[in-house]
């Protein structure tokens with residue numbers, strides 16, 4: 001095989017997957033958008049998402065800063081050297097990381113050290129199979145951490161919040177799947193896609209669930225029972241009212257694909273793999289002699305170019321703040337006073353100018369035990385692990401910078417805000433009761449940015465003014481960012497209000513409406 005060509009083909013596959021959302025996924029997002037009423041927070045969020053998709057197209061830059069855990073599925077004709085394919089994939093991965101198309105995402109689980117090039121023990125994941133056809137089929141999925149953390153596995157029979165008993169039958173399976181969508185709330189960057197695996201053991205069940213994510217969003221399940229179940233879930237999970245980013249709304253689920261395998265008598269697992277709207281998976285057919293791409297997969301039909309809809313969307317975004325009940329638009333610049341914070345209410349749209357500082361998992365732990373390297377009094381913390389590139393003069397540039405899931409910082413956030421005088425945190429998915437209490441006590445606010453909109457936010461960042469904790473690796477460092485009109489919504493305020501708490505409560509009530517048996 002021509003190794004150079006194969007490496008080039010793998011590079012193209014990685015870059016396209018990270019930057020260019022597949023056509024079937026675009027169509028699902030477009031139809032979701034058509035269902036939301038203009039002027040709502042859901043419509044505004046979807047407008048930001050579709051803007052972001054088209055910006056990623058234009059910039060050939062990552063759709064989301066979390067370029068995920070790269071997983072390759074490869075089928076080769078008998079006689080093809082699989083070691084060569086592994087080698088080409090690894091080299092292409094290093095190149096894509098150097099070029100800012102992938103975030104350095106591979107972290108030593110024991111030392112916390114980021115390898116810097118996306119290689120590491122067991123990474124990237126490559127799964128090989130042989131087949132009778134005469135070409136190589138290579139598929140790639142880049143599934144981010146926030147949605148991966150919302151995967152869930154049920155062992156039947158079990159008792160489910162809101163739904164009661166789930167038994168070892170089709171109706172029990174139905175309940176588990178509805179519950180899986182409910183428990184994800186907005187934290188996996190809804191609206192999402194789910195792959196479900198019925199049967200197997202714990203590991204093969206999850207594998208089967210993930211395998212479903214390789215099906216086209218538009219295919220029809222050949223198994224009649226599963227086809228009906230998929231349709232039922234699509235119709236009813238969207239009645240939970242969780243909506244885009246968990247802000248409430250008509251669309252919570254964009255796709256549901258279910259697979260089945262046998263099990264052993266004692267075990268009955270239902271495994272669910274949750275994928276965010278930034279559903280990055282593509283595939284190519286490779287010529288085994290030349291290493292060249294013969295054909296792209298998942299690219300049937302027309303490509304929706306969201307750029308054409310941009311103008312309309314901007315108008316939607318602008319009217320959103322005006323029409324959504326009780327919302328206002330406020331501009332803030334750090335240092336922010338307690339008085340300014342106390343005037344904010346859930347639903348307000350905030351535009352930030354000036355400085356903000358990134359901080360995620362490693363920094364929250366560090367700050368809970370140590371002093372801060374800079375004065376954080378009145379400042380804004382952004383839960384974000386960006387993709388960064390250094391130019392020849394040594395200056396850093398932001399290539400992608402959307403929010404990360406905030407709930408992971410729940411054990412630390414309130415204490416850190418009080419300890420350092422931080423007034424605002426920006427993230428996604430919301431935080432819990434401990435943070436809500438601290439916001440009230442201290443005078444703080446939680447702002448929700450649109451998860452996955454990494455190009456949209458990178459565009460608001462005008463310069464990188466400094467960095468601390470580079471030893472934690474690029475995603476975990478504290479980047480000092482100067483921003484202009486960085487827009488986020490107040491979803492938790494200093495008066496005890498939380499949109500996340502409200503949506504969790506109302507969606508649980510709606511979930512309970514699905515308690516009665518449907519599939520006998």
Ligand SMILES: O=C(O)C[C@H](O)C(=O)O
Pocket residue numbers: 065066144145146147187188189384385402403404405406451
């Ligand atoms: O790691 C990130 O930047 C984001 C992550 O995928 C998340 O959803 O929390």
Ligand code: SF4
Pocket residue numbers: 064065066067068143144145146147187188189276277278402403404405451452453
């Ligand atoms: S931030 Fe959201 S869109 Fe990005 S990988 Fe995480 S879950 Fe997906």
